[in-house]
Amino acid sequence: MPRPTLRTERLVLVPQTLAAARALLAGEDPGLPLAAGYPHADSLDALRMQVEHGGPDDGGWFVTLAADGRVVGDCGTFGPPAEDGRVEIGYGLAAPFRGQGIGTQAVAALVEHLVGEPDVRVVTASVEVGNEPSRRLLERLGFSLTDGPAGTDRHWHFELGVGAQGFVDGGED
Secondary structure (H helix, E strand, C coil): CCCCCEECCCEEEEECCHHHHHHHHCCCCCCCCECCCCCCHHHHHHHHHHHHHCCCCCCCEEEEECCCCCEEEEEEECCCCCCCCEEEEEEEECHHHCCCCHHHHHHHHHHHHHHCCCCCCEEEEEEECCCHHHHHHHHHCCCEEEECCECCECEEEEEEECCCCCCCCCCCC
16 A cells, blocks of 8 residues: 655655655655755665565655755655564654754654554664664654663664554654
């Protein structure tokens, strides 16, 4: 099933297509205006995985500014929900657009969409230790820290149950 376009007060989350992903990876025009700093290395890694392993509807979303349509970041899931209803999200913004509440709005829109899906019972996210803005973003949206770094894993792990109290849309990141 195709992913819908998601909208917030300041953003439009546009479903990524394989054609746009291939274009970005080739350094070509993806059909959307790109903001300074986009795509960044993590975005290119995610797009590469989409092209190599995904189907036509398996991508994420480009985070675009509603005012002018520029792509400032991306977000999505690491595959479909697991049998137990867990789905992991990922997100990122171009550096010039961090700290302005854009990430919070984008992740809130993504989570709101996911919790409306019948197969999703828990939304999870991992954050590199030291990425305090991302950690605060998840906590602001009601995610709970479930596990910390262990062994070679240098990430904090968060989750939000569907119907969880405390999910909010807003704040600064």
